[in-house]
Amino acid sequence: MALTDYEKYIRTEELLALQKPPATLTCHDELQFQIVHQAAELWMKLVEHELRFACELLAQEQVPRVLTTLGRVARIQGVLLHQLDLLDTMSPADYMTIRTGLGRGSGQESPGFKTMLRLPGEVVWPAFATYLEGTGRSLREIYEHPHDHHQLFQLCEGLVEYDQQLQMWRYRHLMMVYRTIGTGTPSLKGKPSDLLAHGMKQRFFPKLWDVRDEVFAAWTATMQQAGKDHGYHG
Numbered sequence: 001m002a003l004t005d006y007e008k009y010i011r012t013e014e015l016l017a018l019q020k021p022p023a024t025l026t027c028h029d030e031l032q033f034q035i036v037h038q039a040a041e042l043w044m045k046l047v048e049h050e051l052r053f054a055c056e057l058l059a060q061e062q063v064p065r066v067l068t069t070l071g072r073v074a075r076i077q078g079v080l081l082h083q084l085d086l087l088d089t090m091s092p093a094d095y096m097t098i099r100t101g102l103g104r105g106s107g108q109e110s111p112g113f114k115t116m117l118r119l120p121g122e123v124v125w126p127a128f129a130t131y132l133e134g135t136g137r138s139l140r141e142i143y144e145h146p147h148d149h150h151q152l153f154q155l156c157e158g159l160v161e162y163d164q165q166l167q168m169w170r171y172r173h174l175m176m177v178y179r180t181i182g183t184g185t186p187s188l189k190g191k192p193s194d195l196l197a198h199g200m201k202q203r204f205f206p207k208l209w210d211v212r213d214e215v216f217a218a219w220t221a222t223m224q225q226a227g228k229d230h231g232y233h234g
């Protein structure tokens with residue numbers, strides 16, 4: 001039978017052939033496991049597409065559209081985060097069965113995730129820093145007077161959002177790992193708690209976190225000079 005236009009455009013034949021056929025599944029839950037991972041790779045592909053676009057727009061100084069693009073990226077990251085809920089319905093025993101067919105494969109090898117870790121430092125921050133330089137404003141000025149630099153502040157916060165969402169994903173994933181293999185089981189690359197918790201300390205746009213410390217430190221110094229103690233930076 002001829003393919004419908006929908007099937008041709010979405011390429012459903014190829015797409016739906018990418019999962020293990022039912023007869024070869026190691027257990028019932030394996031289809032969900034495979035689909036959640038495959039869908040994640042697609043969403044991460046879209047994150048890359050949008051982030052690179054945001055950088056092109058920034059180079060053209062089209063800031064309002066950069067903001068809507070970063071907003072879209074945050075929503076995709078929300079989808080990535082929430083789809084992990086599905087795997088809470090899988091038992092530890094079923095995961096062990098799935099692992100027998102997974103070899104030494106690890107999420108750490110995910111090309112999409114590696115790109116999401118790489119892009120902020122290699123592509124996004126350089127594009128942002130060039131734009132910021134052109135405005136003549138410093139991060140310190142923007143964060144001290146956010147409402148005088150509203151759009152620039154929104155732009156900075158759009159980047160912070162990416163950082164935060166990525167780390168929320170990592171935290172959520174670690175909880176899922178604990179739920180599935182326990183808190184102490186060593187995995188392929190060591191103890192997940194050490195390995196994954198280490199990643200959670202990463203900051204993708206460190207200057208946007210440092211500037212918060214700076215404005216708070218400056219505020220505290222001013223308060224101390226005025227004889228007021230608000231309990232920060234003792």
Ligand code: HEM
Binds near residue numbers: 173195200
């Ligand atoms: C119950 C399901 C899952 C378990 C038990 C699990 C387990 C683990 C473990 C133990 C690690 C640490 C590295 C290693 O030993 O391989 C890891 C890393 C990772 N996994 Fe999963 N995983 C699950 C589902 C997923 C899903 C659905 C994704 C979606 C893409 C994913 C992506 C990743 C990524 C990207 C890393 C590296 C994280 C980082 O560097 O911060 N995992 N996973």
